[in-house]
Amino acid sequence: MWVQNFEQWFTGQIGPLEAFVMALLLGIVGLYLVAKWREYVLAGRRAEYDVDTFAAQMGEAGLNRELARAVYEYLQEVQMVPFPMLPGDALYEKLGMTAGDVEETVYDLLVRTGRVLLPGQLTSPPETLEELVRYIQTSPLAAKSITR
Numbered sequence: 001m002w003v004q005n006f007e008q009w010f011t012g013q014i015g016p017l018e019a020f021v022m023a024l025l026l027g028i029v030g031l032y033l034v035a036k037w038r039e040y041v042l043a044g045r046r047a048e049y050d051v052d053t054f055a056a057q058m059g060e061a062g063l064n065r066e067l068a069r070a071v072y073e074y075l076q077e078v079q080m081v082p083f084p085m086l087p088g089d090a091l092y093e094k095l096g097m098t099a100g101d102v103e104e105t106v107y108d109l110l111v112r113t114g115r116v117l118l119p120g121q122l123t124s125p126p127e128t129l130e131e132l133v134r135y136i137q138t139s140p141l142a143a144k145s146i147t148r
Contacts, residue, residue, distance in 0.1 A: 042083040049084035057087050058133055067113060068133050074109055087130040099125065106135065115139040
């Protein structure tokens with residue numbers, strides 16, 4: 001008996017349930033399309049920018065160009081930033097990184113560039129690309145061990 005009642009109840013819910021699921025899916029697709037459109041617009045506006053212009057701008061700010069190049073390439077390859085980046089781009093808002101992404105990026109870049117994190121050195125995470133490059137540059141180089 002309860003099976004028939006359940007079947008009647010469930011068939012009465014299919015209409016509202018379908019509408020809810022459809023609205024949810026449309027919302028997800030809409031957010032995805034907005035994000036892709038944003039990436040497309042940024043890529044178009046920044047078509048003349050690349051790793052070379054980024055490194056040059058960072059060099060003008062007194063930062064190591066090769067280090068800036070390494071940060072740029074890391075972000076495109078590992079964090080998969082799909083558009084050209086500028087030194088003032090916010091890591092969280094513009095690049096869509098999370099706190100975990102930023103922490104992982106800092107540690108990976110320190111290792112890749114042969115640098116070390118001193119205790120207490122990272123009091124607050126970098127918020128822009130320029131701050132990230134500056135942070136990596138000011139981190140001391142790792143001591144090379146001598147083997148006999």
